Amino acid sequence: MSTSNPKTPLANAANTFNALHAIRYSLPEMLAELEMERASGSFSQEKLHQDEIAKLFEHRKPRHEQKK
Amino acid sequence: MTFNGKILIVDDEPHVRLYVSMILRSLGFSTCIEASNGREAIECYEREKPDLVLLDINMPVMDGFETLKQIRAINHEAVVIMLTSLANRHSVEESAQLGAVYYLRKDTPRLVIINELRDILQSAFDTDIPAPSPAP
Numbered sequence: 001m002s003t004s005n006p007k008t009p010l011a012n013a014a015n016t017f018n019a020l021h022a023i024r025y026s027l028p029e030m031l032a033e034l035e036m037e038r039a040s041g042s043f044s045q046e047k048l049h050q051d052e053i054a055k056l057f058e059h060r061k062p063r064h065e066q067k068k
Numbered sequence: 069m070t071f072n073g074k075i076l077i078v079d080d081e082p083h084v085r086l087y088v089s090m091i092l093r094s095l096g097f098s099t100c101i102e103a104s105n106g107r108e109a110i111e112c113y114e115r116e117k118p119d120l121v122l123l124d125i126n127m128p129v130m131d132g133f134e135t136l137k138q139i140r141a142i143n144h145e146a147v148v149i150m151l152t153s154l155a156n157r158h159s160v161e162e163s164a165q166l167g168a169v170y171y172l173r174k175d176t177p178r179l180v181i182i183n184e185l186r187d188i189l190q191s192a193f194d195t196d197i198p199a200p201s202p203a204p
Contacts, residue, residue: 044156044157044158044161045156045157045158046156046157047155047156048155048156048157048160049155050172050173050176050180053155053160053171053172053173056160056161056164056171057164057168057169057170057171060164060168060169060170061169061170061187061188061191062147062169062188062191062192
């Protein structure tokens with residue numbers, strides 16, 4: 001008597017494919033989650049030294065213009 | 069932008085306002101206007117139209133973020149530097165997003181604060197700010 005094994009490589013691949021589809025996130029959801037995490041998590045409470053702050057403001061600081 | 073040498077210091081602690089105004093005097097700025105909270109700062113800003121605002125974050129009545137937002141709504145080119153004891157990433161990023169040109173921790177050495185202020189003012193207004201006179 002022969003019984004077919006449902007755990008064939010093909011069946012496994014199909015299950016993985018379905019699982020991948022099942023956990024799909026939308027981009028806006030992911031971005032909202034990321035923003036919430038950045039604002040409330042330990043990352044946002046990290047203390048920054050003045051040097052690190054200076055790097056974050058590098059492009060905001062007014063720049064010297066060459067005098068003609 | 070024309071530089072008139074008018075600077076607004078916003079902090080709820082009088083000794084911090086005194087400390088900052090002493091730094092500014094050493095750079096030759098005698099016209100320092102002071103406000104002890106955000107609402108006062110907005111009134112001063114509209115009345116005096118200062119060239120530079122040094123702004124604290126933790127204040128009663130109106131905090132520094134809301135104040136910054138309102139000042140930038142009045143003048144999109146307002147030059148605002150945050151001067152605060154807060155140093156967490158969220159406060160720094162929020163300030164940058166709202167339009168502050170720079171962010172200084174209050175515990176930054178006096179000489180560094182002086183150099184940063186000189187640098188920003190010289191760049192923003194294309195003017196020469198003389199080196200500070202020695203501390204008394």
